[in-house]
Amino acid sequence: MPRYIALLRGINVSGQKIIKMEKLRSIFESMDYKNVITYIQSGNVIFDCEEDDPAFVRDRIVSELKVQLTFDIPVVIRTLEELHEVVENTPYQIVNAEANEQRYVTLLSHSATEAAIAKLEAFQNEVDEFRVKGLTVYLLIRKNYGESKFSNNFIEKKLGVSATTRNWETVNKLIQLAEGRS
Known part of the structure; x- marks a missing residue:
């Protein structure tokens, strides 16, 4: 059974699209997804599902969220293996912590x-x-992500695709949780 990570975009930000993680977990469980885990309030959901088509899973989640919450939430889906590849393929293996360099990924x-x-x-x-x-x-952010030109909105507009951004620590924590390590 595939292990998926759903990354919801734009929830619980600036008082908009507020969703408690308890409610989010119950929505995923109502779709018969198994071993549902949520991580922090930014909309990260780990789950098992018998469906092996990630696009179908994403579309089903988007549709169900719209029904149950009455607003649209873009969703990006990755498998556990795909998140491992994200970490393994980073061009920024080493960061200068003393210079406050930080890694983020936009999926x-x-x-x-x-x-x-x-x-x-x-x-x-x-x-x-x-x-x-x-x-x-x-x-690779050298000052502060909140001040970076390369915000999620900027990247979406320039590339013309929906996306969501997570910091490096969150991506690695999602992998740990998906593997059953906390």
């Missing part, structure tokens, strides 16, 4: 076109940097 819902990627790459700068690899945008 794309779909592949971006080469033209869109080129458009985004035109915004590279000395302060923060990024690399696009498949369905992942790896970010």
Whole structure:
């Protein structure tokens, strides 16, 4: 049975689209997903599901959330194996903690076109940097993510795809939880 991680975009931010994790867990359980775990308030859900088509699973979750919560929530789905690949393929293996460098990943819902990627790459700068690899945008932030030009909204607009961003620690914690390690 595949192990999935659903990453919801834009919930519990600035008092909008408020969802308690208890409610979110119950929605996933009502869809007959097993071993449901939520992690922090930003909408990370780990679960087992017999369906092996991630796009079908995502569409079902989006639809059920709309029915039960009455508002749209974009969802990005990754398998446990795909999250492992995200970590293994980072171009930023080493960060300078003394210089406050931080890693983030923006997970794309779909592949971006080469033209869109080129458009985004035109915004590279000395302060923060990024690399696009498949369905992942790896970010190396040198100041503060909240002040970075490369916000989730900016990346979505330039690439023309829905996405959600998580910090490096969250991605690794999701892997630990999905593997049954806490």
